[in-house]
Amino acid sequence: MNRRTTFKSLVLLTTGSLLQPAKIFSRESTLWKSxxxxxxxxxxxxxxxxxxxxxxxxxxxxxxxxxxxxxxxxxxxxxxxxxxxxxxxxxxxxxxxxxxxxxxxxxxxxxxxxxxxxxxxxxxxxxxxxxxxxxxxxxxxxxxxxxxxxxxxxxxxxxxxxxxxxxxxxxxxxxxxxxxxxIDREEAFIRQMCSLNSIQPFGWMEGCVLDGLYQMYKRKKHRKARRAIKGHFARFFDRQDNFIHEDPRSRPLDNKIGTIESTQPFSTLARLEPDHPVFTEVLKFWEERTQPDGTVTDHYSVTAEGSYTIAYPMAVIGKQRGDKAMMEKAYAQILLRKTMLVQDGDIYLRYYPKDDSRKYRNWARGVTWYLLGMVRTMAALHDQLDVSEAAEEVARVAKMVIPHQLKNGLWPCFIHEADIAPDNSGSAGIAAALATAVHNGWIGQEYLPFCRKTYTTLLDQLTPDGLLQGVAQSNKVGEALQRSDYRVTSQMGLGLMAQLYAAL
CATH class of the missing domain: 2.60.120 (Jelly Rolls)
Structure with a gap:
C-alpha cells in the first residue's frame, strides 16, 4: 500500500470548509448516551x-x-x-x-x-x-x-x-x-479526545493532544484514538505532502517550521509516518538552531519546553533511524536543561545565558515540560543509552513536587505558592509524568495514589461535553496573568489529562 494512502483518504474526509462535515466527527454521534x-x-x-x-x-x-x-x-x-x-x-x-x-x-x-x-x-x-x-x-x-x-x-x-x-x-x-x-464525565472526555474537537494549533498545544491520543492508543488500546491522530494530521498535510498551518499569531506558515515549540507533534507523526518528507525540514531546523554547547534553542534563552518539544521528538526519530548520534543529542538536551534550568532545587521555565538569569520559578506547566519531556525522552532511549543520570533527576523532582500537591490532587500554577489558583493543565502534566515514571520503574508505586487523586479531581473539572476547564491561559503576556485567578477551557490541557489517564 502506498505510504500516504491512509492520510490521503482522510484528507478527502476532513479538508475543506465547515460546510463539509468530517466523518471523524459524525460517525459516533449516535453513540452519545447522554x-x-x-x-x-x-x-x-x-x-x-x-x-x-x-x-x-x-x-x-x-x-x-x-x-x-x-x-x-x-x-x-x-x-x-x-x-x-x-x-x-x-x-x-x-x-x-x-x-x-x-x-x-x-x-x-x-x-x-x-x-x-x-x-x-x-x-x-x-x-x-x-x-x-x-x-x-x-x-x-x-x-x-x-x-x-x-x-x-x-x-x-x-x-x-x-x-x-x-x-x-x-x-x-x-x-x-x-x-x-x-453525565458520564470519563466517557465525555474520551469522546472529545478521540475526535477533531480536540484539535489545536500545530505546535506544542497540538503536540500535547497528539501525545495524549498516542498514549491512549498504546497503553489503553483505544483504536479510535489512532484514527483521531490520522484525522488531525490530515488537516495539516494535504495530498501533496504540503505542511499547511498558521503560526501562533494566525499568520500562514505553510511548509515552514516556526520555533522549537513547533516540533513536538513530530514525535507522534514519526510513529505513524516515519518516512514522511517533512522530517527533512525538521532535522534541518534543529541543526540550524543548535548552539555551540549543543543546546537546541530559539532566540536568546534556554527553555523547559525544549525537553518536550525538542528532546522527545528527536529521541523518537533518532531511535527509529538507528542514529546513535541523534539519540545522544536528544538525551543531551534534557541533561543540558537540567544544568541550566535548575537552581537550588527549583525548576525554572527560562534561562538567559547572557546575564545568567532565570524566570518562572516552579511554574506548573514549566515543571510539566521539564519532567514530562524527560520521562518521554528516557522512555524512547532507555534500551539504547544509559539514562541513569536523568533517572536520578526524575526521582529528585518527584520528591520535590509531592509536598506541594494540594489536598484535592492539583498543583498551584506556581507549585510552591499555595495561595495561587491551581492550573489543571500543569497538574495533569506533572501527574502524567509521575505515573509514566512509575510505569518505567524510575520511581516507586507509592506515587500512584497522588496521580489518581489528580485524575479524579480533573474529571470534576470537565465541561458537560468533556473539555477541560481551569487551565492557565497561554503564556503570552508574563507572570501576572498566570498568577491571577483567570482560567480557561483548553484542549491542550485535555491532551495532558489524556496522558495521565493512559498512564494509570
Missing part, C-alpha cells in the same frame, strides 16, 4: 479577514467589532427538558493579543445574558456562558446579539453557514443543552 445536544446558531460569514491572517483548514468565521455586533439565531427552535442546563458557546478563530469583553444580549432588547471574558486566547479556544433557561423562548424568537465592549481589534469566532449538519462539532457557535444529573 441527553446532551448541540443547537447550532447561524450568523453572517465575514469573508474579509485582517491583513496577513488566515483561519485554519479553510474554515469560516464572523467578527464582533465595536460598531458592528453579530446576530446569532438558532437554526431550529431549541427545546430544553426540565432540569437541564444550557450553555452559549463560541470558539476563537483568530489569535487574541489583548483583553476583550464580548457582551451577549437578547437581540433587539437590553436583556443581558452575560459576557465572555477573553484574554490572550489561542485559536480553537472555547468560551462558554451559562444561560438561564427562562431566556430560551426569547432566544428562539429574537436570537442573541454579541457586542464588543472591550478590545481594540475585532473578535473573531468560527461560524457555520446554513445547512450545516454535523451534530458533534464543538467549535461552532451553539447552544449546548445538557443534563445536570446523568
Amino acid at each position: 441527553r446532551l445536544s448541540r443547537h447550532f446558531l447561524s450568523t453572517r460569514i465575514d469573508p474579509e479577514l485582517p491583513e496577513e491572517k488566515r483561519l485554519p483548514f479553510g474554515w469560516q468565521g464572523f467578527s464582533v467589532a465595536g460598531e458592528r455586533p453579530a446576530l446569532l439565531r438558532p437554526t431550529l427552535p431549541v427545546n430544553l427538558q426540565a432540569g437541564d442546563g444550557l450553555l452559549l458557546r463560541c470558539s476563537v478563530a483568530i489569535d487574541v493579543r489583548e483583553e476583550k469583553v464580548v457582551r451577549a444580549r437578547i437581540a433587539g432588547t437590553q436583556e443581558e445574558l452575560g459576557h465572555f471574558d477573553i484574554r490572550y486566547a489561542a485559536v480553537f479556544q472555547v468560551f462558554d456562558l451559562e444561560i438561564a433557561p427562562l431566556f430560551l423562548p426569547a432566544i428562539n424568537q429574537h436570537g442573541i446579539e454579541l457586542s464588543l465592549e472591550r478590545g481594540e481589534n475585532p473578535m473573531w469566532f468560527f461560524a457555520a453557514t446554513p445547512g450545516y449538519r454535523d451534530r458533534d462539532n464543538t467549535f461552532l457557535p451553539q447552544l449546548l443543552a445538557y443534563p445536570k444529573d446523568e
Whole structure:
C-alpha cells in the first residue's frame, strides 16, 4: 500500500470548509448516551479577514467589532427538558493579543445574558456562558446579539453557514443543552479526545493532544484514538505532502517550521509516518538552531519546553533511524536543561545565558515540560543509552513536587505558592509524568495514589461535553496573568489529562 494512502483518504474526509462535515466527527454521534445536544446558531460569514491572517483548514468565521455586533439565531427552535442546563458557546478563530469583553444580549432588547471574558486566547479556544433557561423562548424568537465592549481589534469566532449538519462539532457557535444529573464525565472526555474537537494549533498545544491520543492508543488500546491522530494530521498535510498551518499569531506558515515549540507533534507523526518528507525540514531546523554547547534553542534563552518539544521528538526519530548520534543529542538536551534550568532545587521555565538569569520559578506547566519531556525522552532511549543520570533527576523532582500537591490532587500554577489558583493543565502534566515514571520503574508505586487523586479531581473539572476547564491561559503576556485567578477551557490541557489517564 502506498505510504500516504491512509492520510490521503482522510484528507478527502476532513479538508475543506465547515460546510463539509468530517466523518471523524459524525460517525459516533449516535453513540452519545447522554441527553446532551448541540443547537447550532447561524450568523453572517465575514469573508474579509485582517491583513496577513488566515483561519485554519479553510474554515469560516464572523467578527464582533465595536460598531458592528453579530446576530446569532438558532437554526431550529431549541427545546430544553426540565432540569437541564444550557450553555452559549463560541470558539476563537483568530489569535487574541489583548483583553476583550464580548457582551451577549437578547437581540433587539437590553436583556443581558452575560459576557465572555477573553484574554490572550489561542485559536480553537472555547468560551462558554451559562444561560438561564427562562431566556430560551426569547432566544428562539429574537436570537442573541454579541457586542464588543472591550478590545481594540475585532473578535473573531468560527461560524457555520446554513445547512450545516454535523451534530458533534464543538467549535461552532451553539447552544449546548445538557443534563445536570446523568453525565458520564470519563466517557465525555474520551469522546472529545478521540475526535477533531480536540484539535489545536500545530505546535506544542497540538503536540500535547497528539501525545495524549498516542498514549491512549498504546497503553489503553483505544483504536479510535489512532484514527483521531490520522484525522488531525490530515488537516495539516494535504495530498501533496504540503505542511499547511498558521503560526501562533494566525499568520500562514505553510511548509515552514516556526520555533522549537513547533516540533513536538513530530514525535507522534514519526510513529505513524516515519518516512514522511517533512522530517527533512525538521532535522534541518534543529541543526540550524543548535548552539555551540549543543543546546537546541530559539532566540536568546534556554527553555523547559525544549525537553518536550525538542528532546522527545528527536529521541523518537533518532531511535527509529538507528542514529546513535541523534539519540545522544536528544538525551543531551534534557541533561543540558537540567544544568541550566535548575537552581537550588527549583525548576525554572527560562534561562538567559547572557546575564545568567532565570524566570518562572516552579511554574506548573514549566515543571510539566521539564519532567514530562524527560520521562518521554528516557522512555524512547532507555534500551539504547544509559539514562541513569536523568533517572536520578526524575526521582529528585518527584520528591520535590509531592509536598506541594494540594489536598484535592492539583498543583498551584506556581507549585510552591499555595495561595495561587491551581492550573489543571500543569497538574495533569506533572501527574502524567509521575505515573509514566512509575510505569518505567524510575520511581516507586507509592506515587500512584497522588496521580489518581489528580485524575479524579480533573474529571470534576470537565465541561458537560468533556473539555477541560481551569487551565492557565497561554503564556503570552508574563507572570501576572498566570498568577491571577483567570482560567480557561483548553484542549491542550485535555491532551495532558489524556496522558495521565493512559498512564494509570
